[in-house]
């Protein structure tokens with residue numbers, strides 16, 4: 001039977017910064033009619049103190065627990081093992097986890113680090129952390145920060161090693177709040193276009209991430225509607241993910257985003273069903 005909703009392949013448990021343990025997410029996922037569900041906690045990052053990442057010594061247990069749930073729930077939902085892995089040049093790339101053989105890897109950027117400086121600017125933490133990084137690393141020149149974010153994003157895509165590109169324009173979260181006009185400039189739109197093109201050429205799945213909406217930080221998903229349309233028009237592979245941190249959010253804002261995708265004449269996205277990637281027609 002065809003699924004009512006496309007899969008959710010982006011979830012955090014309390015082994016990283018989610019609120020609950022694995023099975024607490026699977027119950028509402030099955031109830032919602034999802035056919036596949038991936039756990040993708042924040043991968044451990046060596047050398048740095050990452051408060052939202054999994055401890056390296058929990059990785060084996062994490063994988064073991066998911067394998068157990070895969071067989072326990074095999075008649076109800078396809079469970080996938082995964083990680084959300086940062087790209088921080090010189091510290092971590094998604095390629096570092098290739099050998100661990102997870103079903104699905106998400107490549108994401110949560111930090112900006114300049115080559116000659118160990119300071120890590122947090123893009124996804126509190127507003128004051130973002131402001132502090134913007135001042136310290138970029139002397140409050142937000143264009144420089146945005147240019148650098150998209151440069152690092154392009155590097156990550158070119159290096160590869162992941163299946164899904166996570167929230168590819170995350171930088172807009174606080175930029176949109178502090179300098180909303182920046183998101184409508186020609187140079188910003190050029191970044192959007194170039195990133196969309198690179199993503200399509202790379203062949204990775206690009207998630208439409210609803211988390212910004214339900215956190216009240218944005219009225220659009222990541223990436224922007226503009227990028228979503230470009231990626232679809234260029235033949236790219238879009239999927240829908242809720243970036244779930246709480247069992248209530250297993251299909252957070254799916255209905256709203258699916259309706260908007262339809263209204264924007266996006267013909268289809270992709271979903272996981274019966275261990276395959278298939279088209280989900282809108």
Ligand SMILES: [Zn+2]
Pocket residue numbers: 084108110166167
């Ligand atoms: Zn993330």
Ligand SMILES: [Zn+2]
Pocket residue numbers: 010012084243
């Ligand atoms: Zn996430």
